[in-house]
Amino acid sequence: MIIKSAEFVTSAVKPSQYPPPELPEIAFVGRSNVGKSSLINTLVNRKRLVKTSSTPGRTQLINFFNINGSFSFVDLPGYGYAKVPDRVKKDWALMIETYLSKRETLKGVVLIMDIRRISDHKDKDLIDWLIHFNIPKILVLTKTDKLSKTKGKNQHDLIAETLLVNRNDILLFSAKTRMGKNQVWEGVERLMRGDGL
Ligand SMILES: Nc1nc2c(ncn2[C@@H]2O[C@H](COP(=O)(O)OP(=O)(O)OP(=O)(O)O)[C@@H](O)[C@H]2O)c(=O)[nH]1
Numbered sequence: 257m258i259i260k261s262a263e264f265v266t267s268a269v270k271p272s273q274y275p276p277p278e279l280p281e282i283a284f285v286g287r288s289n290v291g292k293s294s295l296i297n298t299l300v301n302r303k304r305l306v307k308t309s310s311t312p313g314r315t316q317l318i319n320f321f322n323i324n325g326s327f328s329f330v331d332l333p334g335y336g337y338a339k340v341p342d343r344v345k346k347d348w349a350l351m352i353e354t355y356l357s358k359r360e361t362l363k364g365v366v367l368i369m370d371i372r373r374i375s376d377h378k379d380k381d382l383i384d385w386l387i388h389f390n391i392p393k394i395l396v397l398t399k400t401d402k403l404s405k406t407k408g409k410n411q412h413d414l415i416a417e418t419l420l421v422n423r424n425d426i427l428l429f430s431a432k433t434r435m436g437k438n439q440v441w442e443g444v445e446r447l448m449r450g451d452g453l
Pocket residue numbers: 286287288289290291292293294295307308309310311312313314315316333334335398399400401402429430431432433
């Protein structure tokens with residue numbers, strides 16, 4: 257994908273604040289601090305289009321970006337961040353679920369997980385929920401630069417087992433080395449064409 261432009265459009269917490277549903281849209285979801293915003297920046301070759309932070313819970317709104325004037329990327333807040341109060345957690349969950357279930361232009365979801373963690377039920381729940389709502393997805397393990405090849409391979413296998421998916425259906429990525437960037441783009445293009453998982 258050749259990136260000619262990548263621009264912030266708006267932030268929203270509820271549907272009335274979403275941009276008009278005119279362009280095909282891809283959303284990026286995953287636990288807090290997993291590297292969602294960094295992955296978007298890497299895909300569009302911008303260092304700071306999307307704000308990233310070493311403090312979990314950085315992204316607190318639904319942020320819409322226009323890419324090449326022809327499609328949208330949506331950066332969602334992370335789920336499962338332990339340090340926010342329960343009330344805020346509920347608000348975030350509702351905000352994310354409302355977006356995912358109601359957005360008519362949503363073509364698919366990129367579900368991002370940290371290769372160092374064995375996915376807990378939150379990622380599995382989200383996968384089941386996406387299947388339930390018929391939302392196509394691709395799965396990505398990020399921060400692969402943090403593990404040796406052998407350790408990374410083990411984790412890849414274990415995470416695939418835990419999620420009950422084929423290991424080849426999980427892409428490997430690093431925002432640091434840009435490893436896997438082309439494969440993630442291919443996955444995003446598959447979602448836009450309508451043939452995701
Ligand atoms: N080494 C390494 N660090 C990464 C990678 N991706 C993200 N990080 C770091 O992880 C931290 C979190 O990254 P973000 O992109 O802000 O994560 P996020 O999922 O958007 O976080 P929230 O918006 O808080 O949910 C930052 O310190 C990033 O620099 C990666 O592939 N490799």
